[in-house]
Amino acid sequence: MKIKRSILGQLPYGSDLLDAMTELVQKENIRLGRISGIGATTHAVVAFYDQNTKKYNPLEFPGGLEILNLQGNVSMRDGKPFVHIHLILGDPQGKVFGGHLLQGTKLFACEVTVDELEGDELVRAHDDRTGLYLWKTCLL
Amino acid sequence: MKIKRSILGQLPYGSDLLDAMTELVQKENIRLGRISGIGATTHAVVAFYDQNTKKYNPLEFPGGLEILNLQGNVSMRDGKPFVHIHLILGDPQGKVFGGHLLQGTKLFACEVTVDELEGDELVRAHDDRTGLYLWKTCLL
Amino acid sequence: MKIKRSILGQLPYGSDLLDAMTELVQKENIRLGRISGIGATTHAVVAFYDQNTKKYNPLEFPGGLEILNLQGNVSMRDGKPFVHIHLILGDPQGKVFGGHLLQGTKLFACEVTVDELEGDELVRAHDDRTGLYLWKTCLL
Numbered sequence: 001m002k003i004k005r006s007i008l009g010q011l012p013y014g015s016d017l018l019d020a021m022t023e024l025v026q027k028e029n030i031r032l033g034r035i036s037g038i039g040a041t042t043h044a045v046v047a048f049y050d051q052n053t054k055k056y057n058p059l060e061f062p063g064g065l066e067i068l069n070l071q072g073n074v075s076m077r078d079g080k081p082f083v084h085i086h087l088i089l090g091d092p093q094g095k096v097f098g099g100h101l102l103q104g105t106k107l108f109a110c111e112v113t114v115d116e117l118e119g120d121e122l123v124r125a126h127d128d129r130t131g132l133y134l135w136k137t138c139l140l
Numbered sequence: 141m142k143i144k145r146s147i148l149g150q151l152p153y154g155s156d157l158l159d160a161m162t163e164l165v166q167k168e169n170i171r172l173g174r175i176s177g178i179g180a181t182t183h184a185v186v187a188f189y190d191q192n193t194k195k196y197n198p199l200e201f202p203g204g205l206e207i208l209n210l211q212g213n214v215s216m217r218d219g220k221p222f223v224h225i226h227l228i229l230g231d232p233q234g235k236v237f238g239g240h241l242l243q244g245t246k247l248f249a250c251e252v253t254v255d256e257l258e259g260d261e262l263v264r265a266h267d268d269r270t271g272l273y274l275w276k277t278c279l280l
Numbered sequence: 281m282k283i284k285r286s287i288l289g290q291l292p293y294g295s296d297l298l299d300a301m302t303e304l305v306q307k308e309n310i311r312l313g314r315i316s317g318i319g320a321t322t323h324a325v326v327a328f329y330d331q332n333t334k335k336y337n338p339l340e341f342p343g344g345l346e347i348l349n350l351q352g353n354v355s356m357r358d359g360k361p362f363v364h365i366h367l368i369l370g371d372p373q374g375k376v377f378g379g380h381l382l383q384g385t386k387l388f389a390c391e392v393t394v395d396e397l398e399g400d401e402l403v404r405a406h407d408d409r410t411g412l413y414l415w416k417t418c419l420l
Contacts, residue, residue: 142318146283146397148313148353149415150419151420153410155420164419164420165384176316177351180329202374204329206366206378208366208378209366228378230378232328233339234326234328234379235377236376237380239319249412251364253314253353269420
């Protein structure tokens with residue numbers, strides 16, 4: 001794969017991080033890529049995936065927090081570009097929290113980069129063993 | 141935007157992380173880019189931005205800590221390349237702390253990458269709503 | 281340096297993260313590069329480097345955890361491509377732990393990107409001051 005294009009910019013104040021990233025990749029027709037960024041939230045919702053029950057358990061973090069890192073990728077699911085992001089948050093004492101990004105995370109500010117990759121598409125499908133929507137092939 | 145150039149290398153022992161990154165991008169004349177890295181500090185100073193008072197509250201972490209992640213970007217402020225970095229630190233028990241990087245963070249070791257991007261410059265200006273120095277346009 | 285190639289893909293279920301990344305860069309003959317990713321572990325082993333004793337102290341995190349971020353690079357050590365990775369983990373309450381990746385970290389799922397860089401090789405050698413295996417030159 002090659003990096004076809006890189007985007008660096010900010011997401012709107014008050015927007016939902018997951019919705020905004022999804023809208024961005026769909027608007028830009030980025031079907032394969034990676035995401036990174038920093039910023040701040042006014043409210044955050046992430047999840048911990050329970051490997052035994054195979055369920056995402058939501059965790060809410062109200063109030064202003066730093067986005068110390070957001071990291072993820074873009075691939076295809078149900079025929080559309082799909083973003084998968086993990087979020088790391090910092091509180092007023094410098095303590096750190098995080099999880100798998102869910103809808104409901106509202107932005108105070110957010111500066112992201114998206115690299116569009118060219119190469120064979122990666123398609124998410126249900127994986128029985130883990131209960132996750134994973135790609136079909138492995139690098140090894 | 142395209143990635144014009146990538147740099148991977150280390151910063152000097154004992155240097156101040158924010159000053160060293162600023163010196164690096166100014167020396168290399170990188171006006172738009174992104175930054176990532178790992179390493180260790182002998183003393184760290186980060187801040188939590190209070191969204192109500194619109195002030196950065198500093199937090200000090202003395203003693204040796206791991207830099208589990210540093211992430212950020214380069215854009216223009218006051219006519220000069222300016223770096224914005226969030227830092228994530230790990231302590232001897234594996235507990236994690238972090239915030240917005242300030243001056244005063246001294247390096248034990250640090251391995252960074254900087255991608256220089258080509259494209260329209262992003263310029264920071266005071267944003268009244270947040271109190272932050274943000275770019276004028278949004279991706280959405 | 282330039283980015284020669286980018287890889288986005290997943291590592292196998294049950295594989296050891298450090299061994300799998302090492303196998304990947306050696307198989308692909310990536311001698312200079314950077315690494316990022318997200319995922320989940322079934323068991324994690326990281327280390328805190330004690331700057332006084334110059335020893336890595338291992339820390340074990342049993343049970344399922346989120347990989348909130350993995351970040352690192354590829355360079356040469358003892359004539360072979362060598363990976364250096366820092367790992368950030370999230371628990372069921374959203375609490376965060378991390379350190380320098382060691383062998384023994386088993387994957388539930390892991391989506392990684394590797395950028396192969398072209399340019400002069402970076403070679404790790406023992407550095408007396410820190411006790412670490414560092415590159416010989418600095419960016420500043």
